[in-house]
Amino acid sequence: MDRILGKEFRPRKIIDNPSEESLREWALQHGGVITEFGNLSVTTSVRNRMAKLTEVILDRPDPEALDLVYDVLDYLRTKEVIMLDRVMCSTPGYKRHCRLYVTAEYARLPLMWGNTLFPSEGEEPDFIALTVPEWAEKKVFVFPAGGLTIILGSDYKGENKKAMLRQVMYWAKKQGDLGLHAASKVLRVFRGNELKDVGFLLFGLSGTGKTSLSCHSHWLGFPETVIIRQDDVVILRPDGTAVGTEDSFYIKTDGLEPSSQPLLYAAALSPRAILENVFVQPGTGKVDFFDSSLTSNGRAMVKRRDIAFTDDQVDLERVDVIVFITRRLDIMPPVARLNREWAAAAFMLGESVETSAGDPTEAGKSLRVVGTNPFIVGSRTEEGNMFLDILRKKTDIQCFFLNTGVVGGMVRGQKITVKDSVKILEMIAKDNIEWVKDDFWGYEVPLEVPGVDLERFDLKNFYDDDQIEELSEQLKNERVSWLSLFPGLSRDIVNALNP
Structure with missing residues (x-):
């Protein structure tokens, strides 16, 4: 890359694709430590994405933004910069060549990012991210047309990871596919x-259970099993297949322990894992996943091969089930079955709560993000209509809401546990849930889920009839109001909320 936005890009020195061993050594020299498990742990200054400071520029940047970028390029003339190339996606026709530039003092970033994707094939990049963590002003500029992202003032690995994923989702949409913030797995049950492979896509905002559920064994016994494919972003094609993007998972470690999350816990202990903002006791290297004094958004970069029940494939050959994970705290049942139009409405509603991965100052507050995807570039309405079109072409895909929050309110409500959710997903795969239509909402709710005591979640345990009616009307009005923000959205999607 010779020029950025018309100005020459000429750092004092470019360190061209250093080895992983060199990057690891430099990361240790700049503050990294080795834990009791023999893996690397790093601590960053910025510990979550800069969502509110991210600007997507579809046309020419304004003079102020351009001046800032030019100031950065002038600064880099005095700096050594690491350049690292990798490939996103492993499927022919979908491989995207990615290049990361980072100032050399922050070798931990290319080390972690480089382990996220597939090895370079020596091609010129489709997407470029330029990261200057030490820059005083915090800002992220996204230039989708040129596949360029400029990250200023952040040394958080998630910013670099999402820079490339945002670009590939935009590219996919231009090809007629749909990039989704969704995990993928197969339940063989x-x-x-008859033993069948059931392909799942799991939507969900960061921190709401998407990775926890996608990376769970469901405690199945042979010959039943799971096959874990992806935990973050896939590309859904109109033929009902889903292309994987990455070769690692970026898991939350807050409260990570072996009884509820054995697969993720074991992977986080691998020598190949890299811990980020996880408390490590000085001197002993002892790791404490329950100590959130650094942040509640502690992370681990773990390789797919270190997670049990993965294989050498990242694509999903067939999508049979789509699950929208929400984390509501009121009247939402643990699970609901949706028709196609309701599923498209669920896609547009993107209901959940804010987490420490997004905006820690707002953690716990209700929010809506179309597609549970904060990284959509361009029209959200277009993506909702595209999603409905795919469901109408692939009529055998079943869709569900899955609530991983609380039924009945935070004070006296009933928590929906990981154990509840994994059993529900298993029974969905086995087609072993008895359903009944909810006339108010128009979707179906379970009468019985084997292995789950649904009486715990009966709304009448927490509310009287008037309260249930009031909360239901309030939620419906909120949902209808939200969908009204998207002119051009299919009326079939809007009308799904008023059966």
């Missing part, structure tokens, strides 16, 4: 006497 018996339906009757």
